[in-house]
Amino acid sequence: MKNINQIIKPLALTLAICMVVFSCADKLEENDGQLAADDLDFTISEDMILPLIGSYSAVYSRGWEDPLLIGVRGDDVNAGGLGDQPQFADTDLFNYDNGFWMYNQIWENFYGDIVRIVSSRETIQSYKDFAVEDEDIERADQYMAECKVLSGFTHFQMSRLWGDIFIIETSNITEELDNGVKTKAEVMQYISDLMDEAIPFLPDARPNERQDVSGGVTKYTALAIKALAQLELENYQAVADVTGEIINSNKFNLYPDYYHLFKKEGERSNENLFELQFSDYGTESGTENAHEYGPFGPSNWTPVVEGASGGWGFYEPSLKFIKFMIDRGETTRLTTSVNFTPRGIDEITSDPAYATLPSFISNVTEDGDIFNDYARAMFASGKHYLPSVDLTPGRTRYGSGKNLLVIRYAEILLMYAEALTQGASGSAGSADDAVNEVRARVGMPALTGVTTDDVMDEKFAELAMEWGVRYFDMIRLNKFDELSYEGRTFTADDKLLPYPQAQLDLLPLNQ
Structure with missing residues (x-):
């Protein structure tokens, strides 16, 4: 068996290999979903x-637009102002224009991914059909299960944004579209069932324990995605059962340093159940497979490393979140989550209740980078910040080579705690135990008699700026008053994005 580390270190997006694979997908599309026998030797x-x-x-x-649009409607995040994307700012205010290019782009991004994933799974099935050795058959089953997990993740993100969507299971896209859209509840149950199909064939290991695909998905990634789907269905006993299984595996623990969890030191740690992996391969030039972190960065800063590029200022921690954290006495999670500017600090202190701030609030980060004033935002997301000193010498792009965390063990603990406060029974300790494990990491005192509101506050503090967790929690719990903040008014009609007009013109969507 060929170890993937012999092909790529780590599993980042080497263009040469991807071109081979995607050309296979293109051939599938060109031939109406069928791959000619002479294209590959199975x-x-x-x-x-x-x-x-x-x-x-x-x-x-x-x-770059995907995580921004997924997260911007929460009360933890504001869209940067005075930019060239006014409809993005309108989305943050719950004013939706279905002609906005970003809605259609994200729709196409995710469905494009799904089509490639199912095409890849079918190609692996073809290899299995020709396989003779048991080891090769088992490997094919594992690889197809991994594809199911990745497909489940993409369907999950789409359904949280739009609710009723198409489920794509095969490369016969015409037939899949003819089946029509499924309700959000049907999609979430489909994802949960898909994870059940995948789990028996996946490695019983942490992603960072895998030797074949470094950081790739495992049984526990699938369990986490199943738990997220069941949380959307408000099936709290299922959430408790699944998250309890992850906890009881004793394979995961919280990375001890919250600040560095979101830097290169925390990549592929024992806390991470799923992360998007990137690399500049430690070279000063040449191939770089990186996420575009520019939208998260400041357009004016003084980095320790001269010449390190800034960003665009499109994604701003909210003043509500910052005051919430100050009121709680948060230190580590506040300074990790938020990078301050002088203008932002002045804005906080203009409120008499916050006239005197703790001394640790500064526009200079722990690693010495200085965030100066810039027009679009008063704060920047620290979770998407890579210190300039962590850049590979010669690389200047903001966040170059930084991984993007998706599902963390902290979220598993807090989902488990919420399920118990919602009436579920658990096998992995109490809600107090789970919440206090998260709090202890950042030096917060223990709680007793944890309630659902306590868990939501803990999720707010722990998971802000991460994949819209806060927004989707609030709409699931109908806490519309929390989303009606800083002049916004949120109603039930604002829960879902409208279907992109370009898709309404093309596809059999309900209009």
């Missing part, structure tokens, strides 16, 4: 890893 079983890499590549190669 008897070379070690090559079945190539379409698997293609599936990872599809998911990892997120557009």
Whole structure:
């Protein structure tokens, strides 16, 4: 069996391999979903890893707009102002224009990923059909299960944004579209069932324990995605059961340093159940497979490393979140989550209740980078910040080579705690135990008699700026008053994005 580390270190998006895999997908599309026999030699079983890499590549190669749009409507995040994307700012205010390019782009990004994933899974099935050795058959089953996990993740993100969507299970896209859209509840149950199909064939290990695909998905990634889907369905007993299984595995623990969890030191740590992986390969020039972190960065800063590029200022921690954290006595999580500017600090202190701030609040980061004033925002997301001293020498792009965390063990603990406060029974300790494990990492005192509101506050503090967790929690719990903040008014009609007009013109969507 060929170790993927012999092909790529780590599993980032090497263009050469991806071109091979995506050309296979293109051939599938050109031939109405069928791959001609002379395109690939399915008897070379070690090559079945190539379409698997293609599936990872599809998911990892997120557009910069994806995490922004997923997260911007929460009360933890504001869209940067005075920019060239006014409809993005309008989305933050719950004023939706279905002609906005970003809605359609994200729709196409995710469905494009899904089509590539299912095409890759079908290609792996073809390798399995020709396989003779038991080891090759088992490997094919594992790789196809990994594709199911990646497909489940993409369907999950789309359904949280739009609710009723198409489920794509095969490369016969015409037939899939003819089946029509499924309700959000049907999609979430489909994802949960898909994870059940995948779990028996996946490695019983942490992602960072995998030797074949470094940091790739495992049984526990699938369990986490199943738990997230069941949380959307408000099936709290299922959430408790699944998250309890992850906790009781004793395979995961919280990374001890919260600040560095979101830097290169925390990549592929024991806390991470799923992360999008990137690399500049430690070279000062040449191939770089990186997420575009520019939207998260300041457009004016003084980095320790001269010449390190700034960003665009599109994604700003909210003043509400910052005051919430100050009121709680947060230190580590506040300074990790928020990078301050002088103008931002002045804005906080203009409120008499916050006229005197703790001395640790500064526009100079722990690593010495200085965030200066800039027009679009008063604060920047520290979780998407890579210190300039962590850049590979010669690389100047903001956040170059930094991984993007998606699912962390802290979220598993807090989902488990919420399920118990919602009436579920658990096998992995109490809600107090789970919440206090998260709090202890950052020096917060223990709680007793934890309630659902306590868990929501803890999730707010722990998971702000991460994949819209806060927003989707609030709409699931109908806490519309929390989203009606800083002049906004949120109603039930604002829960979902409208279907992109370009898709309404093309597809059999309910209008």
